Amino acid sequence: MTLKFNSLGCLYGGEQSVHFPMPLRVVLVLILTVPFCESTWDFQRREINANKRKIENYSTKESSNEANIKEDTYLSTTELISKYGYPSEIHSVITQDGYILEVHRIPRRRRATPVLLVHGLFDASSTWVLMGPDKGFAYMLYDQGYDVWLANARGNTYSKKHITLSPSKPEFWNFTFHEIGIYDIPATIDYILQRTTFKRLHYIGHSQGASTFFIMCSLRPEYNKKIISMQALGPAAFIGEGKSPIIQVMTYFEKQIINYFNSVGTYEFSTNNDFMKRITSHFCKEGKSTQALCSNVIFLLAGFDEDQMNSTMLPVILGHYPAGASVKQVWHFSQLKNSGRFKQFDYGRNENLQLYGRATSPDYDLTKVVAKVAIHYAANDYLVVPNDVEKLRRALPNVVGKYLVDFRQFNHIDFTWAVDARELVYSKVISLMRLIQNGDL
Template identity: 45%
Template structure:
């Protein structure tokens, strides 16, 4: 069985049992529900809502072909004046669409563009928009031999260089969501010369320390990482949660308004994607599943699982024998976060099952230059809400705008 996961299996179970449930309850599966935004790419979505949209290609030092999406200005701030670039990096198994999927006034990409910023949206290697390499084929094990470490030291450095060169600016601002923040911290500690290129780094629910994570997918790798790695090599499966038509089908037919199975769908997504009943627009579930998940390497989840077990922010653990060759020690070294000199603002949520407040507090204490430490005022706010919450603008994005204006 290829590319299976907790979320895939759970949602497939919904599809298999939903017909029977609908029959017993006398309800409908709502097979005609269709949001046209489901079928649009990130650039097409941006253009549909009247914003300028661009697609750019960046090649990393180690050969990965990365796609960047850009909103150079907003509808409320048109013109050709030179604007401050802001780079947004999504979390694991996500893509650039996360920053625009909820539409104008509700998605951070549009909010920043309308506030006068030049908005750049990243796509991490291995996701649906960055799945090519100059020499390696995506079916090979070599292609998928990376985690967020390589995404940080190779992808973010190449993207930073590209944005500054393209815009002619000396610095940019960075917003990293979950793994996006992890990538930045790896880069800024391993490539400290890049610290000077950033005005400020805003870490949304940063996944640097994740000892107390209880989200099913990373926790599964913490518990059975070696066994899952063995199975991965046995079956030649190195990618996890690629986007397929199955997710789109399930979202459209079983999670839409009017479908009797929508509550089941919501509960499964709440468990796997850390959704919040109060802040989730259930009408948007088919749209979300039309674009997410977007794929990641198994090694990326394995790396997070290792850090859950160690309770530290460490490099990838290859096992004692290979660690001795790669690192010169039996255990992988910790990242030297004392080298991170960029001003860092941290935003976190009390109800987060991925980055527990205790882990975020450890992140705050470890970093040398934290200039803001903000808890979302809604006590029920959780991990996915930073991207998809109904009230994300008032609860999160307005604070981001204040920080950007200050730094």
């Protein structure tokens, strides 16, 4: 991969390499310049209609006004749930290696089947509710009679605690999604089943939330029997053919970026603070000329889909996302991208020999994932492309179906934030959950 600047200052592929003194600036320049250079990048964007339809965000007029948008930017997951008239609970789960996870619940008391929703990279439990009761998947599941549990992986906004380690210390951040899969998810499942006295639950995982499920069931296969169904939304297992420009640049400069973070003593990826919330509330709100920049950064990462992006809600989305992750976590995904494999973290030859007994890191054994899995994928997903989805389908032994979202521009983040996600994805997911639970699939 080579990059050049054109006369407008836009990055594009060229014959000669460009060398940058600080690799992080490459990513920043990409994010800031590419949205204004779509012709160079050939993103196939369509002209925005001046009379583009306005989207009703919530079920009442009051909840769609600017004041509510600003308020929802700052509310926590449980505060959002309570604000819109649903019951909410906060639970604490301690993992085997000492991380304290905050799990959120929309409880039903009358022996309702539990369902666990697990977010993706940089995300949190809020992703399932921040679009409001007319759009959020968690609300829909509750309305359909499920006992809804929302996970938070270690290192995000709600799970930044440990029984002995401080998040200000590098030791706290010495994890990838591997540890989330072998510690966080099993501990959360055990807690839910003990609390509800059910023997099994439904699992819904988006992106990394699907990856961690596969890791859990491959390395701790006893958890397969605790799953009724697993609904994988844009599962980020095999990602070698992903075409996101941001990810391509970051993986190309993987070593330089990691070395830079190590040199400055930074082990956490997070920009979700009050200062950033004020910035996004101002620059990303409806009517601002800078709003397109906010959505284009998301599109560069996940795939362009203006029709399903509720631009009015951008301040709320960016008030909750990104919710934090470890640098090592992102590094692990970079390794998956560069290798085209779904494998454990590669520490280098010497450490691999000590840890794994072999020179290279081993692949996760997906033949051990015997729980029933339904795969939901999108044609315009820049991170998890159809070819990689098919590779995953072939590797799993008990796939009940592979379902392409019936909307050509649907992208990676549309699984949680799309305007029409209920009709395009969630109704299908719930239908499959019922069929599997009733033994009809």
